[in-house]
Amino acid sequence: MSTEQWLDFIGISLDPKKADGMQFTINLVTPDNGEQYAIEMSNATLTNIRGFQAKNPTLTVTVNRADLKPSDDGSSVVRRFDRVWQGSVRRRSERF
Numbered sequence: 622m623s624t625e626q627w628l629d630f631i632g633i634s635l636d637p638k639k640a641d642g643m644q645f646t647i648n649l650v651t652p653d654n655g656e657q658y659a660i661e662m663s664n665a666t667l668t669n670i671r672g673f674q675a676k677n678p679t680l681t682v683t684v685n686r687a688d689l690k691p692s693d694d695g696s697s698v699v700r701r702f703d704r705v706w707q708g709s710v711r712r713r714s715e716r717f
Contacts, residue, residue, distance in 0.1 A: 632667035651686035
């Protein structure tokens with residue numbers, strides 16, 4: 622699954638009632654494959670733009686794309702993200 626497909630999957634999996642009122646912008650950078658994405662949550666909708674970075678993001682996440690793939694033990698990306706967040710992810714934000 623490509624990064625764009627993965628982000629689209631997350632977007633369509635969101636519960637709009639739970640996402641109501643959320644607003645943020647995330648710049649996602651995956652240096653191992655050179656991808657960049659601007660991810661925006663607004664109007665209970667998560668959108669992403671490949672090859673673009675927001676000027677004033679809520680959060681910037683830099684993580685190798687390989688770290689977002691399911692592991693050999695079958696754990697999902699969502700379950701693994703917490704481990705990644707604690708280790709190999711660089712994050713930069715004035716707000717968090």
